[in-house]
Amino acid sequence: MQNRILLIGGSGLIGNNIKSILKNKLSNDLLLVGGRKKVSENYLEIDVDNVDTFDIIKREYISLVVLCTTDRNNNVLRFCVKNKIDYIDITKPTESLKEAYALARTEEINSKIIFSSGWMGGIIPSLISYNTSAISIKDLKVYIYYSLQDKAGKSSADFMAENASKKFIVYENWKPKLVRHFENPEKYNFIFNSQKYKVYNFDIPDVYILNQIEKIPTVSAKITYNSSFVTKILAIMQRLNIFDRMSLNTRKKLFYSSGNGDNTAFEVVARHTNGTQSRISLLCTAGQAYLTALSTCLHIEKVLNSHLPNQIYFSYQLYQNNEFIDNLKKNEQIKIEIK
Numbered sequence: 001m002q003n004r005i006l007l008i009g010g011s012g013l014i015g016n017n018i019k020s021i022l023k024n025k026l027s028n029d030l031l032l033v034g035g036r037k038k039v040s041e042n043y044l045e046i047d048v049d050n051v052d053t054f055d056i057i058k059r060e061y062i063s064l065v066v067l068c069t070t071d072r073n074n075n076v077l078r079f080c081v082k083n084k085i086d087y088i089d090i091t092k093p094t095e096s097l098k099e100a101y102a103l104a105r106t107e108e109i110n111s112k113i114i115f116s117s118g119w120m121g122g123i124i125p126s127l128i129s130y131n132t133s134a135i136s137i138k139d140l141k142v143y144i145y146y147s148l149q150d151k152a153g154k155s156s157a158d159f160m161a162e163n164a165s166k167k168f169i170v171y172e173n174w175k176p177k178l179v180r181h182f183e184n185p186e187k188y189n190f191i192f193n194s195q196k197y198k199v200y201n202f203d204i205p206d207v208y209i210l211n212q213i214e215k216i217p218t219v220s221a222k223i224t225y226n227s228s229f230v231t232k233i234l235a236i237m238q239r240l241n242i243f244d245r246m247s248l249n250t251r252k253k254l255f256y257s258s259g260n261g262d263n264t265a266f267e268v269v270a271r272h273t274n275g276t277q278s279r280i281s282l283l284c285t286a287g288q289a290y291l292t293a294l295s296t297c298l299h300i301e302k303v304l305n306s307h308l309p310n311q312i313y314f315s316y317q318l319y320q321n322n323e324f325i326d327n328l329k330k331n332e333q334i335k336i337e338i339k
Contacts, residue, residue: 002028002029002030003026003028003029003030003063003064003304004029004030004032004060004061004062004063004064005026005029005030005031005032005062005063005064005065005066005300005304006032006033006034006044006046006057006060006062006064006065006066007019007031007032007033007034007066007068008034008035008046008048008065008066008067008068008069008071008076009034009035009048009067009068009069009070009091010033010034010035010066010068011033011035011039012068012069012154012155013151013152013154013289014068014090014155014289014292014293014296015033015068015069017289017290017292017293017294018066018068018293018296018297018300019031019033020293021293021294021297022297022300025297025301029304030042032044032060032062034046034057035069044056044057044060048067048069048070048071048073048075048076049073049075051075051079054075054076054079057079057083057085058083062085063085063086064085064086064087064088064300064303064304065080065085065086065087065088066087066088066090066296066300067087067088067089067090067091068090068091069091069155070091070155070158071089071091072096074099074100074103076089077089077100077103077104077113078103080111080113081104081107081108081109081110081111081113084110084111084310085111086111086112086113086114086303087111087112087113087114088114088116088296088299088300088303088315089114089115089116090116090121090292090296091155092115092117092205093159093163093203093205094168094169094203094204094205094207094208095168097115097117097205097208097209098208100115101115101312104312105312109310109311109312110310111310112303112308112310112311112313113311113312113313114299114303114312114313114314114315114318115312115313115314115315116295116296116299116314116315117204117205117206117209117314117315119204119205119206119292120266120288120291120292120295121291121292121293121294121295121296121299121315122206122295122299122314122315122316123282123291123295123316123324123325123328124142124204124206124210124266124268125206125209125210125214125314125316126316126319126324126325127268127280127282127325127336128140128210128214128268128270128280129316129322130280130322130325132270132272132278135215136272136273136274137216137270137271137272137273138216138217138218138271138272138273139216139217139218139219139270139271140210140216140218140219140220140268140269140270140271141219141220141221141222141268141269142204142206142207142219142220142221142222142266142267142268143188143190143199143221143222143223143224143266143267143268143269144199144202144204144221144222144223144224144265144266145190145192145197145223145224145226145263145264145265145266146223146224146225146226146264146288147225147226147259147262147263147264147287148225148226148227148230148257148259148262149226149257149259149260149261149262150257150259150261150262150263150264150287150288150289151257151258151259151260151261151287151288151289152255152256152257152288152289154256156255156288157252157255157256157257158252160181160251160255161248161251161252161254161255162248162251163181163203164181164182164238164243164251164255165180165181165238165241165243165244166180167179167180168180168181168203169207169208170201170207170219170220170221171207171211171216171217171218171219171220172217172218172220173217173218174211174217179201179220180201180238181200181201181202181203181234181238182200182201182231182234182235182237182238183200183201183235183238183239184200184201184222185198185199185200185235186198186199186222187199188222188224190265190267190281191267191279191281191337191339192263192265192267192281192283192335192337193263197224197228197231198224198228198231198232198235199222199223199224200222200223200224200231200234200235201220201221201222201223202221202222202223203221204221206221207219207220207221209314213314226262226263259287261286261287261289261290262285262287263283263284263285263287264283264284264287264288264291265281265282265283265284266281266282267279267280267281267282268280268281278338278339279338279339280336280337280338280339281335281336281337281338281339282328282334282335282336283334283335283336284333284334285333285334285335286333290333291334294328294331294334295315295328298324298327298328299315299318302318302319303318306318
């Protein structure tokens with residue numbers, strides 16, 4: 001039987017990367033794209049803010065919906081739950097993820113509902129389980145390296161523009177602590193290039209997932225850009241409350257990156273209950289958008305090719321043992337190192 005997959009928002013940066021990766025993989029399946037305007041034969045007119053446009057999903061016998069665009073009201077999630085359609089969401093920042101997860105938990109689930117962290121397709125929890133058991137971790141930090149030569153999609157720029165000055169939650173011994181982006185610097189030496197950078201607070205959904213789902217007591221994340229000067233300027237702007245005084249459009253222009261892709265990396269440092277420390281590093285030479293799309297394609301293949309129970313998942317929960325990371329390691333543009 002042919003699987004019919006719908007990428008809603010599939011004409012964006014991540015969606016185009018997903019289509020490029022999948023085109024040689026879906027020999028017997030049909031990939032359709034949904035958006036506000038029909039631009040090709042395999043394109044469906046769907047507006048996430050207008051539920052009246054969703055009927056075409058049933059008429060086209062869609063078996064899996066992959067959400068690649070912002071759906072603030074969770075209209076697509078509600079539709080897929082109601083109509084028993086498998087659903088993968090790769091878009092949500094922390095607060096939106098918490099809201100969607102809470103909504104799904106109130107519903108009767110008769111399909112696979114998958115939330116994949118809006119940062120790197122849910123790779124971070126998989127890296128942790130690849131290296132050790134989350135049960136043994138008492139303190140975990142994620143360090144992110146982002147290049148200004150990478151290519152950021154509209155959703156990434158919009159997220160930073162809307163949230164640059166807002167407080168968000170990290171966890172210290174189970175207690176939520178409110179912090180802001182680009183504050184609380186520390187120095188960190190990345191494995192992949194052996195260089196030391198100042199890293200600052202950064203909000204990723206994995207912090208919530210690792211504390212609330214994987215039960216790690218202390219979790220936080222920090223970021224640096226490849227330019228120490230740019231990172232420092234952002235920290236100064238935060239300290240002087242400049243983001244609060246900028247218009248939203250100006251902030252969007254500030255955070256938009258139009259490069260062609262460059263090294264992106266993140267490293268997970270865990271302190272364990274037995275007093276030891278472990279560190280695992282992932283580098284993708286093709287950039288963040290490609291890495292997120294590749295992860296999403298692996299999730300799609302897993303859903304299509306496995307007899308998984310109908311329930312709510314975070315994407316790393318789809319896999320057994322080290323299956324997900326082992327599949328990532330087959331890609332020549334990804335390097336993983338454990339210390």
